[in-house]
Amino acid sequence: MASVDILQTLGNKYSAEILDATDEPASAQELSDELGIPIATCYRRIDELTEHGLLELHDNILSDDRRRIKVYRRSVEEVRVGFDDGLSVNVEERSEITNKLDEAWRTLSEG
């Protein structure tokens, strides 16, 4: 069971939108542009979500002007909050299989 702290993080403005938009890996700048989030806030939310294991650093990709850019991908599929047997927060993580295939596929392009 996950910590209740997660709810605070999820409740912050833009958090849910960021997780929604990171099904495929995205950079902070892309998320900021796409979702209309001020860039400083965007970085802060990414840090919080990453700390709580909801988002993960997926890769350092090379940009067109040859800089390294961090891209992030959500590591969860679903968060369930229950009150039936006392407060419970359950996080369903993304499948390991897709992670492994993603990883193997990514190494192809790096030769």
Next chain:
Amino acid sequence: MIELTKTGIDGLDGILNGGIVTNSTTLVSGNPGAGKSILGLQYIYSGVEQFDEKGIYLSFEENESDLREAAESIGFDRWPEHVESDDIKVYDKQVLLRENDFSSSIELLLDDLKNDDYDRLVLDSLTMFELFFDNEKEKRTYLLKFTDILSNNELTTLMTNEQGAVFPDTDIGLENYLTDGNIYLIQTPTDAGVNRYLWVAKMRKQDIETDIYPMEISWGGIDVHENASAFSMMSEEDSPI
């Protein structure tokens, strides 16, 4: 010049004008009992016996002993020897579904692929493989990634698929578009038993015969009678794929 991989099934290689494109992925579709697994066994067995190419057989449907019995029942006597010497690597149902831990099997498989030892792969069946993904989009994405990984690791692949032959106006699974080739195995009941047919509906980059050919499963495996084309029902333009 496109490099071809012989399936080892004479009539089929004839229809394909030499074999399937090396490093491509071909879908073998048919109803249960149509002979998909046998075609897969024969492709892997012939690879070792005739072409000195090692193969990987992934089965979600059967255990290693079932596969061995199936191979021996059609005269592939040296199947167990080849498995023993790792010329044929079998990932059977028990291994793949162990404690629901398919992801660690995938890891082992990916390691095997990187080692460059293997040239041929059979996935029996794609229908089961797809159950590990949550939705249509994910299935599509990961089937494409998986075929990419196989092709880049220089594997020529057959994937079986539980699907009857399709004719115009029926639904065609997306799998058919995502793979490089489509072979259908068709069986029709008769008074005496069943008649079996094979139809190569599509092969990217290849000039193929698109007629439907009679085939038999007997001692020695599958025989396709390429000179006995019973019908010319489908011209290339009519093919639904």
